[in-house]
Each structure stands twice: as structure tokens, then as C-alpha cells.
Amino acid sequence: MSKLVQWTAAIVIGVIGCSMADIASGQVADAVRDAEQQRIQAVAKAVVSAVAVFSADGNGGGSGVVISPDGYALTNFHVVQPVGDYMQCGMADGRLYDAVLVSIDPTGDVALIKLFGRDDFPTAELADSDDIRVGDWCFAVGNPFLLATNFEPTVTYGIVSGVHRYQEPAGTILEYTDCIQTDAAINPGNSGGPLFNSEGNLIGINGRGSFEKRGRVNVGLGYAISINQIKHFMGYLHSGRIVDHATLGATVDADEEGRVVVSNILESSDAFRRGLRYSDEVVAFGGRTIDSPNAFKNVLGIYPKGWRVPLSYLRDGTRHDIHVRLAGVHAREELLAKIQEAPTDEPPPKPAPQGEEDKPQGDGQEKAPPKPHGETAKVPDELQQYIKHRSGFANYYFNELNRSRVWNAFHDAAGDFAETRGEWRLSKGEEFSITLGNEESAIKTTTAAFSLNREKDLSEQLEPQGSGGMLATLHLWRRMLVEGPTAFGDVVYVGRAPLIGQEGLYELFQGTYDVVETHFYFDPMSGELRCVEMAPDPGVDPCELQLFDYRDVEGKKLPHRMLIRHGDEDFLDLEIQSIQLSKTAKPEA
């Protein structure tokens, strides 16, 4: 009985206490006021980074969001596609900024642009979009229907309706994988604009909606490209290139028991070389559990071409864990052709024909006919220097910019090798010596000797056997250091990519010389060259030359440990005791 009294008293006091608090605050509970304040602050924090994108001729456009103080901003590929490589961007401060196109990811429907005029642009804070859950509050910021004449963006609030959604390609190319579904109103003009979480941090780029018979307006289903996917592509998006997505070289299907099994695999694919076979059950990919074909497609869609991604499969009850190098979805010409025919915009809202859903949300209103890529209206003189056309690139200026940046960082870290154009000798006592030079490159050990024949293609000289071309790779390594990216051959800044066994992402060059493709991975922190990969043919495993233990050699820094890998095997772990660099400049024949 006494306990009952106490319970009752406690409940009464609890309830009264709370009620009194409410009354004191004028009928609205503090928690409600707090929530309101939180929301106001989140919106205030978020809107300043939003961008209204307009084509130079004032017709059409979309939205975007600034992600760095020097003005790099994300938007949709299908927003910039009809706009060309010069555009104008309004921000919440009421000002209009000039901007140029940097890179496009047509498959992922993402583009990076750069605004000019400030070095202190307000930026969006990038969240971890894998942390969001269905039911979380979120809000879209942008310029739907191009309403904002003073560039003050529109905010639409909603909840996350679905995560890890897979949306089939619309039209010819745009595929939304692993995207975020929201009921926040996404209308024409919101395209390319940011989706924020309730704290006002960026979780995605809005770009698509489900429409059917109700015309091209919001029907409660909008889709945003997850910011985590874009983070993977971020380095690539700064490269000025037309960025491609990846394929495994294998397809999967669900079998009768619902297991995800390999239904087709190319023998020329890296997955095949790593051991994956028809009917193997894929259980994990990219660090995620795979329980449906859509889950597999979601993972595949968030990685760029060329990345190596962990994959686990089951065969006869045994689990195999491998790393697979992803190939490009499109051949170069194919990608260029598809961009030309990609959906850009549609006529103004009208009842759509049956089955027309999930179209990208273009631009806003009535539009001028789209211009072919590259052709722009009256680029201001001061911006001309930031636009450079080259086939296969969205804006070659940014490729050169980043190539120089990475190369300069390497110079700062390791020194200038341009003067050491003579023979290089790397040795460890009597055990071995490696000679690298324009005239001759050779390896001598106590039992064997190899040298490169200058008359033959490098791709045919893969000695020592089993190394995948160690000597040729060393030869190209020296060539890059001596000649630099401008004289090595054709060298492109690719972006940032992971290295197996190493933390973080590395700055990646792709150099083509003497028909072989060579990749150079630079450490973005130290500036050092960490790895050189030479692939004589895309269908075979490259020779990987990993470089460690940089030490002083005649005022420069060079690696004193080299790990040579081929396929799944370590071929050689080389400790180098002495390095001699000859300065004799012998002109190349």
C-alpha cells in the first residue's frame, strides 16, 4: 500500500513538474522550442552554401552546392550538360558569381564546377551518408522552378523515405545507385542542389524523381546521389576529365534460394584472374554484405573505374576474400557518344506518357535548345584562361593544374631529377645490380642477367619471368622521374585511388609511353611516389612496383626498398644499399 502511495506521488509530481515547465514557457514545451531553434540553425547553416546555376544566356539551369572555400561546387551532369563550360551562379548572399565546368561524371549524373570571385566561399559540411536512417528528417535546398530572383534558395523539408535505393538507368546513361529517397519536395530546378540532414550537413545531391501521370512536379519521391559515393569520385571530379563508372567484368543474379551468384564472367576480367568463377556466391563487396542483386549493383555504382575493391565469395562452403580491380563501364568513344545523346531536359510540365517515370529533373523552366558540349556563349575574357578544350576532357585546364600540383609536391619532397639524365645504378653489394638509362636498362644477379632491347616494344619484354615486367617498370619509373609528366609521354592526372594494404587515397597519374599504360601513385601527404604499375595489356595483371624507405641520395630522395608484386604474389622484396646517379646527359636517339 505504502509503495503504491509513493508511486502515485512520484507520477503526479513528475507529470505536474513537466506541465508546470510547459506553462512557464507559454504553452509551448521547451523541447518544441529547442527543436524549432535547432531546425532554424541547421537551415541557416546550410542555405549559405547553396548555389543557383544559370546558363550564360539566362535560360535554364539548376542548383548546386559549394564544398570548398575556393569555390568548387557540386551539381548534376544533366544540369551542366546543356549549359556548356561557362555558367553563372547565384548564392544566398544575393551575388552572382562566374563559374566554369571542371569535370563530369555522366553515369553518376554528377558534375563539379568552380566559382570565381572569392577565396572564402561558405561551404557545406559533408556528412557520412551511410549513417542516415529511414525516418530521419532532412531538407533540400535549391532553386525549384527558378523562383528565387534574389538567389535566396528555397528550402523544402521532409524525411528520408529509403536508403540504398537502386534506380535503373534513365534514358541512355544516368544510373542512380545506392541513392537516398526522400519525400522532401524535389521539383524541376532542384536538380544538382544539396540534400542536408537535420544538422544541416550535406548527405546528397538531388537529381531525380518518380513521376508518372502527374506531370513533372514533385509526387513525394525524390532521389539524391549519396555524398559518400561522391566522396569516392572526388579526386576524379577534380581532374577535368569525363569520369567513368566501373564494372566487375561479371554479372550476378539471385538463384532460387535467393543467393546472389555469378551469372556471367569475362575471362579477361581482373575478377576472373583473382579466382572468381561462374556460380560462385558473392557474399560481400566493398565492405558490405550482399543479399540481393540490387545490393551488388549499389556497391558497384559508388566506385570509380580503376579502383580495387574487396570482394568475398563462397565456393563449396569456403569463403574467399579477394581485391578486384574494377574496369571502366564504357569504352572512351562510347562514353563520349553517350554524353551527346544523354537526356538533358524535357519540355515544361505536361502529363507524361505512360511509363515515363524517373526522369532526371532537369533545369527549371522553358529552355533554349541545348547547345552541343563545349560551345558556350560569350565567356568573359578573365575566365578564358580557366577553360581548355581537349577531346575526352570536360576541361583540360584542371587536369594540367592538378598534374602540376602533384608533380610539384613530388619535387618538393624528393628533388629534381631532370639533371640526372645519365645512368642510374641501384645495387646491394654483389647480390644484384640494376642499371637504368636511356641507352641501356639491365638487371644483373649472381645467377642471371636481363636487359631491355630498345628495338622491341616494352610490352613484349616482361623479364624477369613471373614479375610481370619488373625491368620495364623500373625503366619507366626512372623515365618519369627524369623527364617529368610533360615529357614522359602522354600523362593524365586521373584523380585519387586506393592502394591495397595502404591507408587512404593516392594521387594517380596515368602515363602512356611506348604502347604501355603506367600508373603512378603519389602520397598526397608526403608527396612521395609510392607505387608504379605497368600493364602491358588491360587483359593481364600489371607489374606493381611499390616504393618505400625514401633516403637521401646526392641531395635527392629515392626509395631504398622496392616490393615487386604480380597478380596475387610478391615477386621480390628488394633492399637497396647504394644508388648512384650519373648526370651525363645522353640525348635520346
Add this chain to the structure above:
Amino acid sequence: MIQRLSIHGLTERKSGWGRVFEPPAITAPRGSKIRPQPHPFNLVFFVIVTLWCWALQNNEARAAQSFANIVESVQPQMVKIYGAGGIRGLEPYQSGFLISSDGHILTAWSYVLDTETINIVLDDGRRFEAELLGADPRIEIAVLKIDAIELPFFDLNEAVDLNAGSRVLAFSNVFAVAAGNEPVSVLHGSVAATTKLSARRGAYATTYHGAAYILDAMTNNPGAAGGALTDRRGRLAGVLGKELRNSLDNTWLNYALPIPEIRSSVNEILAGNSRPISSEPDRRRPIESVTLASLGIVLVPNVVEKTPPYVDRVLPDTPAAEAGVRPDDLVLFVNDRLVNSAKILQEELLYIDRIDEVRLVVQRQQQLIEVSLFAE
């Protein structure tokens, strides 16, 4: 009281509590005087309960709180339904939810169910073929059954009532965005009005004329019909209706059927009262039964397995002609028993004595019409 959810509810409750319980609020702390030496254990209780009350209160007011946990608790009850359609813009899918632990599913009565094989995909990805237990076309609901046990479900008897202003969540496989074990889509909104659907010709034409929650969210899209409407705590409140367009101004109405409107119909179906008599064992046929010919009805040719029982012709000077049956009427019920094919309709008539009444419910465009016929 604490279950009231809207801001309006909150205000009401506060004034109520304040008025009734303010005096005890002063005396209650003195309760300790009655027990001069309170046991520490009791103090712990006291603190816990006070905190609990505060938490409840706070919960209620925390408008900005994520729905994530609630959404997660509702999803296992939701099912994806695949059936007929796929032509002329008719999507071959819709939504539904479990209403018993042994596999009863409530959904919308629609063309999607008009097939031999209705496929169900549970939230965990398991696939089943469902049997159509029964339907009530007057309120556009149907009950399916799958062969499974120990499933999570919504108890219709625990459904909550909503007011205008109540915040709601709508769960459905709208546009079939989710497949396999992917959770269905969730939209949020508020009840804009609780009213009756008026079926004016041309404007919002619907066979359902009962009470409805009108919603301010875009809930009624292709595939959403049969989805669950819950309050903001995930408690069942209604069934999402079909797409409803006003042909005069091309606007769309988003609505849900309150559970109390459909509960008795569902119970009738669960009791087996809407199943065709011909499906029940040991039923005796009369010596002389009713035939379509004796009523004066000619159905469209029975060409496929489940030809819908559309009236092709009505013969002059027959009971059907007198009762006003017309060509193109779709027969839905015979003496309250659902007949969803020409074959079942004919079998059903075999169990009706020639001298007895035949009550038909027919659908004529968006209208349901009940007629009474006597063969003799």
C-alpha cells in the same frame, strides 16, 4: 491522455492536468512526512518514475526527433504484392500489411488481385503465393492469406483514431521502388481533414463513400494502395486508398480509410462469410437452382481461367431487365458472396433455389448497385 499526439492534444491535456491535479502537487512531496524514514530503494523508484514521466513528456514534444526507430518497428509488418496488370499503365503491384501472425494480409481491392497467382514478398525478402480470402468492393479492401506462421502483424483492434492535424507516416511500395528484402518507402504528413469521400460524377469518382482521412502528403501514388497509415508512433490508423483524380481540374486526392470503417468487413471475410458457397464442403444444392438464363443474363464469353463476370446482354422481359441490370455491369457479389470469375458466378447460382431471392451487387463504372431478382 499521454497518447494524444497533436499539438492540439498537448494543449488540451495540459489544461486538464493543471486543473485537476494542481492541489495534489503541493501535498505530494509531503508524502515523505508520512514515512519519516524513506528507504533509499524507494527514493530510487521515485527518481526513476519522475524521470520516466519527464521522458514521456519530452518524447511527445520532441517534434524534430527522427522517426527511424518507429519506421524500423513498422517495416516488418509491410508486404509487397505483385499480381495482374502491366498493360495500359496499370501497374502490376500494390502494397499490403500483415494483420495476423499466421499470414493474413490486408490490402486494397483492385485489378492487381484479379489473377490466379498473387505473389507476396515479406519485408525479410521471403516470397509466398497468396490466396484471396475475400474482398469488400464497397470499401475497396481485400484480405489475402499466405502459408506462414509467427509473423509480426498489426492488430486491427488496437488501431488508433486520428484527428485533423495528427502527424502520420505512410508506408507503401509506391512505384515498386523496393524489391526483395528492401524496406518499402515511408512518407510523412498530417491528417488535413477527417471527412466522408463524396463521389460526385467526374470529380473524385470512387466507389468508396465512407469516412476517410484526407492527407497533406503525396501518399496515393501508383502501387501505394493497401499501404499502412500509422500515427507518428507507428500505430496503425488506416489503409492507404487508391489513386483518386478529379477529372475536372486534374488534381489528386490523397486519402486513407480509417480502420474502424473496415474492421467489420475484415472480420466477415476472416469468418469466411464472403467466400463463395461453392468453395465450402458439404453444401447441398437445391433440386432446382437458379440459372443465368432464368434471370435473363448473358455474360461475356468465358475465354480465360478467370474471366471477370461482365454482363454482355440482358434479355428483354426477364427478371434482370426488370431489375435494371445493364450490359457492361460487373457482377461482384451474389447473396453477399464474392464472385470474381464467370465460372464461380455460375457455380454459385447452383446453390440458390429457384424460388429464392438472388441479390446481386454490380459495379457500373464507379458506382456499386444492389439489385434483387426472383427467377420465378
